[in-house]
Amino acid sequence: MNFKELGLSDDLIDSISYMGFEKATPIQEQAIPKILDRKDLIACAQTGTGKTAAFILPIINKLSQKEASNDSINTVVICPTRELAIQIDQQINGFTYFTSISSIAIYGGGDGDDWEEQKKALTSGVDIVVTTPGKFIAHLNMGYMNLKNIEHVILDEADRMLDIGFHDDILRIFSYFPKDRQTLMFSATMPNKIRDLAKEILNEPDEISIAISKPAEGVMQIAYLCYDPLKTKFIKRLIDGKESCKSIIIFTSTKKQVGEVVRELRNKDYLVLGISSDLDQSQREDVLIKFRAKQCRVLVATDVMSRGIDIKDINLVINYNVPNDAEDYVHRIGRTARADTTGIAVTLLNEEEQYKFLRIERLIEKEVLKSPVPTEIGESPTWNPNASNKRPSNKNRGKSKRYKGKRS
Numbered sequence: 001m002n003f004k005e006l007g008l009s010d011d012l013i014d015s016i017s018y019m020g021f022e023k024a025t026p027i028q029e030q031a032i033p034k035i036l037d038r039k040d041l042i043a044c045a046q047t048g049t050g051k052t053a054a055f056i057l058p059i060i061n062k063l064s065q066k067e068a069s070n071d072s073i074n075t076v077v078i079c080p081t082r083e084l085a086i087q088i089d090q091q092i093n094g095f096t097y098f099t100s101i102s103s104i105a106i107y108g109g110g111d112g113d114d115w116e117e118q119k120k121a122l123t124s125g126v127d128i129v130v131t132t133p134g135k136f137i138a139h140l141n142m143g144y145m146n147l148k149n150i151e152h153v154i155l156d157e158a159d160r161m162l163d164i165g166f167h168d169d170i171l172r173i174f175s176y177f178p179k180d181r182q183t184l185m186f187s188a189t190m191p192n193k194i195r196d197l198a199k200e201i202l203n204e205p206d207e208i209s210i211a212i213s214k215p216a217e218g219v220m221q222i223a224y225l226c227y228d229p230l231k232t233k234f235i236k237r238l239i240d241g242k243e244s245c246k247s248i249i250i251f252t253s254t255k256k257q258v259g260e261v262v263r264e265l266r267n268k269d270y271l272v273l274g275i276s277s278d279l280d281q282s283q284r285e286d287v288l289i290k291f292r293a294k295q296c297r298v299l300v301a302t303d304v305m306s307r308g309i310d311i312k313d314i315n316l317v318i319n320y321n322v323p324n325d326a327e328d329y330v331h332r333i334g335r336t337a338r339a340d341t342t343g344i345a346v347t348l349l350n351e352e353e354q355y356k357f358l359r360i361e362r363l364i365e366k367e368v369l370k371s372p373v374p375t376e377i378g379e380s381p382t383w384n385p386n387a388s389n390k391r392p393s394n395k396n397r398g399k400s401k402r403y404k405g406k407r408s
């Protein structure tokens with residue numbers, strides 16, 4: 001379906017084509033008419049499905065048809081991380097470039113200047129605020145925000161926010177919003193705690209579900225049986241000489257491993273950068289800018305990066321180890337093959353990680369092809385996931401081892 005058929009205005013359709021979108025994705029087809037119709041919505045959709053545009057386009061459509069208000073906020077988008085807040089705000093900027101609709105991303109980690117700019121936007125009025133819960137509460141506590149004209153509130157990645165422990169903060173924020181608002185909730189999974197939250201903040205919502213916890217069709221998945229000490233050697237072998245792989249992300253489960261893998265690959269003359277919560281906000285942004293600009297071919301990251309971060313054209317995702325949370329696997333490999341493209345996701349499995357991987361296969365309802373590493377890399381463990389569930393830890397096997405300003 002094209003965007004005109006969904007009831008969006010001609011001006012907005014021009015901006016959508018500037019962004020390179022031709023056809024609506026399934027979540028956009030289902031969500032946009034309902035949001036335009038002022039329905040509350042609970043949508044189960046993972047990142048990579050086009051969910052950001054699904055909620056932001058109808059809101060922009062509505063905003064473009066109304067007068068700007070002087071000192072208030074119209075829409076609040078609440079999301080779990082600063083990276084996601086920046087990315088959502090960037091998409092809003094793209095769609096509103098030729099309009100006077102204003103937006104700002106508000107997140108922690110900045111300096112005093114950031115706070116003053118945020119305060120100025122929040123007090124003088126801004127159409128769309130994209131924020132993380134903690135920072136929004138910090139501003140709420142100062143008492144200078146006019147929230148009485150809020151018409152739309154969106155919770156993005158709601159399951160992730162509850163995992164992080166934002167439940168009480170979210171309810172507190174919602175206690176400040178007008179009752180007659182429209183509320184949209186997006187979540188990659190629908191556990192009971194999400195349904196319970198929905199009962200508290202949504203009003204007779206319509207429900208949309210787009211394939212839960214399944215990787216995009218275009219991702220080719222493969223798992224290699226590989227002892228930990230051989231993993232970097234094998235990664236080097238995987239990426240050596242593959243010039244067409246211009247953007248590669250390697251996910252590790254801990255910050256410590258990010259540093260280790262970066263060091264090992266750098267030793268081997270790779271242009272590699274690492275990103276984890278050890279870096280401060282400006283360092284993280286700097287790394288992402290370099291990676292997006294393809295000044296760095298390999299990015300080593302913790303799961304902070306796996307959700308929602310949109311970097312185009314990632315050809316290869318490597319799971320250095322299996323994530324603890326099976327949902328994180330889907331998010332990690334969702335960094336490749338975004339919106340109709342193809343990509344490869346490689347997972348490295350030592351002995352102890354096999355049972356976790358079996359659980360992931362059950363979740364995605366797919367058996368992933370498994371292979372030993374080439375013999376010249378070294379010995380491989382055998383695939384025996386049930387044993388790995390019982391086996392004590394044995395790590396050492398293996399031979400070698402934008403506020404644009406107020407609308408006027």
Ligand code: AMP
Pocket residue numbers: 020021022023024025028046047048049050051052053308310338339
């Ligand atoms: P999201 O699920 O919001 O993280 O979006 C995933 C990616 O798909 C982003 O790069 C969007 O720019 C892109 N995208 C969203 N909607 C469309 C569309 N209708 N056509 C092409 N790409 C899209």
